[in-house]
Amino acid sequence: MDSTTGIILAISLIIIMFGMGLSLTISDFKRIFIYPKAIIIGLCCQIIILPVIGFAIATILNLSPTIAIGIMLLSACPGGPTSNMLTFLAKGDLALSVSLTAAASILTIFTIPLIVQFAVQEFANESQIISVDAITMIKQLLVIVLIPVSIGMWVKHKFGAFATRMEKPVKIISAIIFILVIVGITLSLRDVIVSYLKEAGLPAVLLNLSTMTIGFVLAVLFKLSKKQAISISIETGIQNGTLAITLATIALNNAEFAIVPAIYGLLMYISATIIILSRKSLGVKN
Numbered sequence: 001m002d003s004t005t006g007i008i009l010a011i012s013l014i015i016i017m018f019g020m021g022l023s024l025t026i027s028d029f030k031r032i033f034i035y036p037k038a039i040i041i042g043l044c045c046q047i048i049i050l051p052v053i054g055f056a057i058a059t060i061l062n063l064s065p066t067i068a069i070g071i072m073l074l075s076a077c078p079g080g081p082t083s084n085m086l087t088f089l090a091k092g093d094l095a096l097s098v099s100l101t102a103a104a105s106i107l108t109i110f111t112i113p114l115i116v117q118f119a120v121q122e123f124a125n126e127s128q129i130i131s132v133d134a135i136t137m138i139k140q141l142l143v144i145v146l147i148p149v150s151i152g153m154w155v156k157h158k159f160g161a162f163a164t165r166m167e168k169p170v171k172i173i174s175a176i177i178f179i180l181v182i183v184g185i186t187l188s189l190r191d192v193i194v195s196y197l198k199e200a201g202l203p204a205v206l207l208n209l210s211t212m213t214i215g216f217v218l219a220v221l222f223k224l225s226k227k228q229a230i231s232i233s234i235e236t237g238i239q240n241g242t243l244a245i246t247l248a249t250i251a252l253n254n255a256e257f258a259i260v261p262a263i264y265g266l267l268m269y270i271s272a273t274i275i276i277l278s279r280k281s282l283g284v285k286n
């Protein structure tokens with residue numbers, strides 16, 4: 001994939017992260033210290049358990065290097081910006097969801113390079129020459145994640161009414177961008193996409209279902225409320241696929257690593273929709 005496509009992906013992700021910043025306040029970070037148990041469990045699911053499950057799936061299924069690295073790259077990423085909207089629709093704890101998204105987006109700036117570096121060393125074969133510069137990747141993540149989120153938060157703080165009006169349009173734009181990114185990846189890899197789909201489909205399904213289930217079960221075991229358990233489940237299973245695709249293209253310079261995030265990006269909404277519909281069918285109000 002050429003440099004122009006990489007630039008377009010980076011700009012798209014910056015817009016998405018700016019939109020996420022418009023929905024965040026300093027209070028969302030303060031909440032980490034007010035409700036530490038729920039936050040710690042949620043972050044452990046995202047930062048530790050998710051990559052471990054990804055590694056287990058890649059190893060047990062003996063996946064090809066391309067799919068295995070794609071799985072690990074996706075597992076290293078934080079929850080997606082749409083996780084908050086899905087949590088709201090599923091009647092989960094929205095405040096917890098927003099706080100987890102904010103905290104994970106900051107922490108993964110430093111954990112993503114480490115996990116990706118490990119994945120490349122573990123799974124890449126001799127024919128794949130991949131160089132992972134952790135410092136460079138951190139700088140890239142700062143530019144495409146932290147800075148736009150910070151600007152979005154500043155806009156919300158200084159121009160609250162404008163930020164509130166812009167939240168919904170930006171979320172819609174973000175969803176459209178995500179779909180266009182997946183379509184673009186599919187078209188650019190049309191010659192090999194069918195063969196990769198056969199191998200990547202099952203791992204993507206397993207990763208999604210297992211992480212959402214474990215997130216929910218752990219929350220229940222630690223005696224969190226049902227709403228908090230729903231939030232942690234969704235935050236663990238709804239990944240920032242756009243970030244994974246962008247890193248595959250820019251940081252790793254290999255669009256084929258974006259196949260798993262693209263497939264996962266579609267599948268994760270199916271499981272989230274099932275949760276939403278089941279909650280509504282049960283008549284859950286709180």
